[in-house]
Amino acid sequence: MTHLNSGIFLAPFHDLAENPVLALERDFELLQHLDALNYTEAWIGEHHSGGFEIVASPEVFIAAAAERTKHIRLGTGVVSLPYHNPFIVADRMVQLDYQTRGRAMLGVGPGSLVHDAVKIGIDPADQRRMMNESLDVIVDLLRGESVTRKTDWFDLHDARLQLPPYTRPRMEMAVAAARSPAGALAAGRHGIGMLSIGGTSDDALKHHASNWDLYAKTARENGHQPDRRNWRLVTLMHIAETREQARANVKHGLDRFCDYFRDVATFPIVPNEITDRYQFMVESGSACIGTPDDAIAFIERLLQGSGGFGVIMELAQNWADWAQTKRHYELMARYVHPHFQSSREWRTDSYSFARDHHDDFIGQSSAAVQAEIDRQAKKPRAAE
Incomplete structure (x- = not known):
């Protein structure tokens, strides 16, 4: 079974109210x-208008988030390269690489x-x-070249960076790929x-x-070797203990989320x-709204339909209230991720072996x- 890492894509999306x-807190x-x-990881977006996605600088957000976390890797999801001088992008990301001690990742896109x-x-x-022009420069700079x-x-x-990357040879990088082939071409190059x-x-x-x-x-x-472990697929999910509970939970914010994509974003959901x-979202396969078992089946379908990838990325949203949102992630971590990370098999095998040989062991x-009782009974008793 393919080992899947787990992550989120945090735009973030927040209701205007x-x-x-x-x-942000x-x-x-x-x-x-x-x-x-x-x-495993979280990628934080860059947006400057529309009122719904309110992080303007993923680098600033990551710097603060790194101080509050210990293990999770933090990526820009994504830096919109046309908005920035490429030398400054590379220099800032190297600083983040140092500040996070190697937990920073650079995700890029056109905006x-x-x-x-x-x-x-x-x-x-x-x-x-x-x-593409910017990415070419950034890659050269991170290699230590003068541009x-x-x-x-x-x-x-x-232009040459004054610090080498903390992560050698460089931090992990990724390019956003949606409908246009530009992202796939840039990443492959x-x-x-x-x-x-x-x-x-299915069409997507x-x-x-x-x-x-x-x-x-x-x-x-x-001259590069493609590796599906470096491919991240973003999807929509909300799970609860029952399908009925999951459906009730998303009534909190699903419509406002869809309204934003209808009214403001580039493509409607x-x-x-x-x-x-x-x-529509459940039947079309656009989202999983159900139970942990539904989530496992949903991800299996994504693996089969795509041919395989390395990280399942949940598009973070506020469909449910805060308590139920946190519960969703807990259920994912407890019951869904282990299915794709081979973290239960050895325990299961150990339990099965002990159960199957229980009578012998007893x-x-x-x-x-x-x-031991008999041995002790045979020992001569001390004189009273």
Whole structure:
């Protein structure tokens, strides 16, 4: 069985009615909760408009989160490369690499919200080209190279990092890949990981599998060995003890989440004509809303439909209230993750062996006890 690491993709999404101070604090509390539950990683987004996804700098967020956690790895999910000078991106991430003692990861992309780009004068048609130009520079800088390069949006002269990466040879990196092939091509060219977003319906899985094939082909052409362990697939999940409870839980915030994707985000999660969003998401395979057993079956379907990946990434959302959200992650960690991490098999085998030989072991134990009793009985008694 494929060993799956576990992670979340934290945009984050917060209802407009929420206090933003408390919303951000709850995001930090969530990462502390996941850290205690042995989640492997969390990726934090960058957004600058729309009012719903309120982290503007994943690096700043990660620096604070690293102080509150011990084990969980923390990635930018993602830095929108066209918005920043590539030398500054690389330099900041190396600092994070040091501050986190190697827990930082660099996820990059072109930027997902068109209105973010427009606000700073970037033509959305240029974003993927700009991402590639920036990524080329960042990879060279992290290798310790001196870069002189000029484009229509940055001009570098003998740019070289003053610190080598803390993680050698460099921190883990990944490129976001959705509908466009740009992410898969960029990741393959540099031999770095791929973060697949864009849904998990049957059609979406076919698209992800096609992107993986493109990634693998491009990686090999550039002298890299593709490894599915470096592929992360993002999906939507909420589980509870029963399906009925899970459905009741998501009434808290599912509609507001879908409204945001309908009104503001680039692509809707649910088609506009759909009235029963819960039913659509469950039946289309876009989300798992059910029990731990349902979650296991759902992930098995994703593995089969994609051909296999290394990390199951939950898109963090506030469909349920805070208490039920934390309970969801606890159930995932206790009952779902072990199924994909081979952490129960040895215990099960040990229990089964002891059970199957129970009568023999009890007989041997009883015989040993009786032998000791008999031995003591045969000893001469001390004179009274």
